[in-house]
Amino acid sequence: MTKYNIWFFxxxxxxxxxxxxxxTIFFSFFSETSNYFIVLKNTFLFDYIxxxxxxxxxxxxxxxxxxxxxxxxxxxxxxxxxxxxxxxxILAFAIPGYIFAFSIIAFFxxxxxxxxxxxxxxxxxxxxxxxxxxxxxxxxxxxxxxxLFPYVYVLTRSSFFFQSNNYIEVGQNLGLSEKxxxxxxxxxxxxxxxxxxxxxxxMECLSDFGTVSTFSVSTLTTGIYNSWLSFDDLNSANQISFxxxxxxxxxxxxxxxxxxxxxxxxxxxxxxxxxKIKLSGKKSVLAFSFCSLVFLISxxxxxxxxxxxxxxxPKYIQDIDILKINLNTMxxxxxxxxxxVFISLFINYGSRISKSKILNYLTNFSISxxxxxxxxxxxxxxxxxxNLSDIINENTNLGSTKKLFIGSIFGLILAYFIRFxxxxxxxxxxxxxxxxxxxxxxxxxxGYSKIKTFSRIHVPYLKNNIILIIxxxxxEIIKELPITMILRPFNFETFATQAYVYASQDLxxxxxxxxLFLISWATILILFSSKYILSQKx
Amino acid sequence: xxxxxxxxxxxxxxxxxxxxxxxxxxxxxxxxxIVSLLGPSGIGKTTILRTLAGLQKLNSGKIFLKGKLIASxxxxxxxxxRNIALSxxxxxxxxxxxxxxxxxxxxxxxxxxxxxxxxKEIIEILHIEPILDKFPHQISAGEAQRVSIARSLISKPxxxxxxxxxxxxxxxxxxxxxxxxxxxxxxxNLTTIIVTHDSYEAFSMADKCGIILNQELKQYDxxxxxxxxxxxxxxANFLNKGIFIDVKVVDSECAVHRLKHEExxxxxxxxxNNFPSGSKVKxxxxxxxxxxxxxxxxxxxVVDRKFRGTNFVYTLKxxxxxxxxxxxxxHHIHQHEKSEKFGIKTPIYIDHLVCF
Numbered sequence: 001m002t003k004y005n006i007w008f009f010x011x012x013x014x015x016x017x018x019x020x021x022x023x024t025i026f027f028s029f030f031s032e033t034s035n036y037f038i039v040l041k042n043t044f045l046f047d048y049i050x051x052x053x054x055x056x057x058x059x060x061x062x063x064x065x066x067x068x069x070x071x072x073x074x075x076x077x078x079x080x081x082x083x084x085x086x087x088x089x090i091l092a093f094a095i096p097g098y099i100f101a102f103s104i105i106a107f108f109x110x111x112x113x114x115x116x117x118x119x120x121x122x123x124x125x126x127x128x129x130x131x132x133x134x135x136x137x138x139x140x141x142x143x144x145x146x147x148l149f150p151y152v153y154v155l156t157r158s159s160f161f162f163q164s165n166n167y168i169e170v171g172q173n174l175g176l177s178e179k180x181x182x183x184x185x186x187x188x189x190x191x192x193x194x195x196x197x198x199x200x201x202x203m204e205c206l207s208d209f210g211t212v213s214t215f216s217v218s219t220l221t222t223g224i225y226n227s228w229l230s231f232d233d234l235n236s237a238n239q240i241s242f243x244x245x246x247x248x249x250x251x252x253x254x255x256x257x258x259x260x261x262x263x264x265x266x267x268x269x270x271x272x273x274x275x276k277i278k279l280s281g282k283k284s285v286l287a288f289s290f291c292s293l294v295f296l297i298s299x300x301x302x303x304x305x306x307x308x309x310x311x312x313x314p315k316y317i318q319d320i321d322i323l324k325i326n327l328n329t330m331x332x333x334x335x336x337x338x339x340x341v342f343i344s345l346f347i348n349y350g351s352r353i354s355k356s357k358i359l360n361y362l363t364n365f366s367i368s369x370x371x372x373x374x375x376x377x378x379x380x381x382x383x384x385x386x387n388l389s390d391i392i393n394e395n396t397n398l399g400s401t402k403k404l405f406i407g408s409i410f411g412l413i414l415a416y417f418i419r420f421x422x423x424x425x426x427x428x429x430x431x432x433x434x435x436x437x438x439x440x441x442x443x444x445x446x447g448y449s450k451i452k453t454f455s456r457i458h459v460p461y462l463k464n465n466i467i468l469i470i471x472x473x474x475x476e477i478i479k480e481l482p483i484t485m486i487l488r489p490f491n492f493e494t495f496a497t498q499a500y501v502y503a504s505q506d507l508x509x510x511x512x513x514x515x516l517f518l519i520s521w522a523t524i525l526i527l528f529s530s531k532y533i534l535s536q537k538x
Numbered sequence: 539x540x541x542x543x544x545x546x547x548x549x550x551x552x553x554x555x556x557x558x559x560x561x562x563x564x565x566x567x568x569x570x571x572i573v574s575l576l577g578p579s580g581i582g583k584t585t586i587l588r589t590l591a592g593l594q595k596l597n598s599g600k601i602f603l604k605g606k607l608i609a610s611x612x613x614x615x616x617x618x619x620r621n622i623a624l625s626x627x628x629x630x631x632x633x634x635x636x637x638x639x640x641x642x643x644x645x646x647x648x649x650x651x652x653x654x655x656x657x658k659e660i661i662e663i664l665h666i667e668p669i670l671d672k673f674p675h676q677i678s679a680g681e682a683q684r685v686s687i688a689r690s691l692i693s694k695p696x697x698x699x700x701x702x703x704x705x706x707x708x709x710x711x712x713x714x715x716x717x718x719x720x721x722x723x724x725x726x727n728l729t730t731i732i733v734t735h736d737s738y739e740a741f742s743m744a745d746k747c748g749i750i751l752n753q754e755l756k757q758y759d760x761x762x763x764x765x766x767x768x769x770x771x772x773x774a775n776f777l778n779k780g781i782f783i784d785v786k787v788v789d790s791e792c793a794v795h796r797l798k799h800e801e802x803x804x805x806x807x808x809x810x811n812n813f814p815s816g817s818k819v820k821x822x823x824x825x826x827x828x829x830x831x832x833x834x835x836x837x838x839x840v841v842d843r844k845f846r847g848t849n850f851v852y853t854l855k856x857x858x859x860x861x862x863x864x865x866x867x868x869h870h871i872h873q874h875e876k877s878e879k880f881g882i883k884t885p886i887y888i889d890h891l892v893c894f
Contacts, residue, residue, distance in 0.1 A: 439633075
């Protein structure tokens with residue numbers, strides 16, 4: 001029997017809120033098709049899908065190579081700076097694709113950074129025809145690949161790390177060469193982790209808005225954005241969203257399935273850590289060069305480009321109210337993390353003590369929000385609350401309620417909540433599940449009430465985990481672009497929106513300062529949580 | 539109302555379809571008694587403890603503690619209000635607190651029973667001093683069990699429930715701790731129920747012992763009686779100390795009853811159940827019942843010999859194919875090899891003739 005108590009209704013309410021965007025998109029898809037969508041269907045829709053798929057496939061190939069090769073070198077070999085690279089490669093997480101895109105444009109454009117470097121090295125000359133132009137689809141592919149490859153790197157590395165040395169020794173004992181060991185033992189057993197990493201990359205890639213829009217490539221996400229902004233057609237935006245969501249949900253299923261599979265590949269009690277082989281000579285140079293190159297391109301390149309611009313155009317330091325942007329970002333991050341962590345703790349605790357199966361299903365359902373791309377979520381959010389406002393307006397004297405949700409901090413926090421509830425809820429859940437149920441029972445038997453058990457046993461135990469979750473949520477919100485840009489209050493800027501607004505006005509050099517701040521904050525947060533990120537057992 | 543310290547009346551304890559014990563009637567007459575519940579794993583012993591502690595609801599029946607109804611199908615007193623301590627089999631120490639802090643958690647409710655107990659003494663008895671400043675993940679499973687017992691004792695409960703309390707403790711320390719804990723429980727007069735699947739532990743620790751088999755409390759008696767006079771074939775088989783052989787009751791009227799086995803000859807003793815003369819019955823023959831005698835004319839073939847430390851267990855074969863176990867002290871002057879003949883002292887005398 002399900003108990004209809006406070007835990008049930010709270011979980012139900014949260015599941016409903018998180019599911020609202022999906023429900024809205026679903027109903028919009030079956031509503032009347034606008035003229036714009038008919039035109040779109042006959043003209044650009046195919047291009048949108050085509051471009052999205054070309055970028056997706058290319059990014060998957062590149063991230064696979066970057067992530068797996070670097071993880072292989074770092075997990076199995078010792079070479080100069082290999083320990084440094086093991087954590088330094090995840091710093092690429094601090095660079096959102098759109099900032100990487102700004103850097104590529106700035107470096108390769110006519111009279112850009114590459115031109116300046118060549119001039120200072122070899123003197124004045126028109127080098128522009130000789131500098132390759134990385135723009136459009138190619139630029140997007142490079143930018144997205146280098147900003148997303150850490151997903152594959154982290155998951156593959158942890159899979160390699162937890163691969164017991166026993167397997168490798170057995171392989172060697174059976175006469176396999178180093179190469180055969182790699183292709184017949186190591187890679188097949190890391191396959192689920194690699195697929196899980198690639199599925200995450202694919203989801204993020206399809207969700208990307210900032211990078212493709214910086215390079216003016218028409219994909220499904222920019223299509224959604226343009227339908228809404230340029231043609232004021234929310235219905236079409238939602239119909240394109242529906243197509244994108246089908247892709248994303250398919251990828252989500254692959255990701256969930258692969259993670260489950262990856263767990264079966266975890267070693268049991270006989271786990272023996274891998275003995276790293278010390279490389280020398282050419283092999284050492286090869287491993288070092290590969291990892292250095294990936295690190296330089298993925299992190300040092302965009303950071304130095306942003307520093308270079310900031311120093312080259314100091315006037316923007318005065319023009320941009322960077323303190324206000326810092327405060328705005330901190331305000332959003334602080335408020336959202338508090339709300340997310342508080343509600344996640346509450347629901348996790350309720351789920352734990354009520355032991356209801358329906359409650360578990362509801363909480364599982366409510367974590368689907370993380371699969372929804374920011375653009376889709378924001379557009380669905382506007383659709384829903386505009387319709388709701390119209391209904392309220394027509395039937396009551398309350399007036400428009402649009403302002404409460406759209407263009408307000410409240411609305412923005414609510415959208416972040418939908419997007420990141422999964423991260424927060426699951427993060428706390430994974431730690432909560434480590435507290436054996438008999439521990440709660442022991443506390444009750446020692447005379448502690450449920451509330452006291454929560455405050456004296458659970459909270460101290462979860463403390464570090466809660467801090468970590470706050471760090472991870474902060475990292476996501478600092479980098480988040482489409483939701484913030486579409487739903488933020490007028491004139492309310494964060495690092496991400498300020499950088500994007502300048503870039504979209506062709507003032508890339510002005511975008512450098514907010515980008516640099518964004519990278520700095522993100523880097524600090526990544527360094528803070530690197531131990532956790534690198535210890536993820538799939 | 540009940541005048542006993544603890545009384546379970548027709549209790550149905552159900553955790554799942556497989557894990558349940560029905561129609562339990564169990565009485566602990568006085569405070570300070572130690573009772574052990576013995577049975578195979580997964581039979582429902584822990585379910586009984588959890589229900590007594592209030593962590594699970596009683597399906598039907600009644601439970602009285604100190605005369606007060608604490609559980610029935612209508613009444614359920616919450617665990618934190620029962621003053622019953624349960625020490626779990628698995629590690630239930632609070633992971634983020636040191637061992638000493640874990641033990642001190644028990645002090646919150648330490649005004650319950652009112653017996654005098656010093657934390658220092660418990661720590662000493664359970665050999666916990668060297669690990670007081672460690673966290674639970676830094677200690678072994680056996681150490682964690684001892685800390686858990688200490689924490690339960692510190693809470694001075696009315697009733698202490700121990701679930702397989704010594705299962706993870708090293709053999710070398712186990713007996714010493716069992717003796718010390720029993721001594722302590724007796725001194726502070728703390729009523730205790732111990733769940734175990736180890737019959738030696740159950741017999742040595744408890745004043746009374748309950749055998750749980752096939753979802754029922756099959757026997758509840760003194761440990762000596764449970765061992766020597768199991769009340770059913772199932773209990774005898776579970777305790778697994780002997781075998782059943784076919785005999786005929788020759789005389790059940792006199793002070794000393796007489797049975798007859800085709801090959802072993804006359805067996806004398808006291809029948810635990812009444813059978814008329816001439817009945818054909820099955821007699822429980824335990825390894826200690828037969829006595830080795832090299833001079834005896836009754837000789838059987840040795841088919842197996844196992845070294846068990848203080849004893850050898852010989853398995854002898856009758857012409858009918860029965861395999862009889864016999865203990866022989868391991869210091870016995872000589873040993874018998876397989877296929878050799880092995881003498882048995884006659885006439886055979888067994889104190890308790892357990893027949894079914």
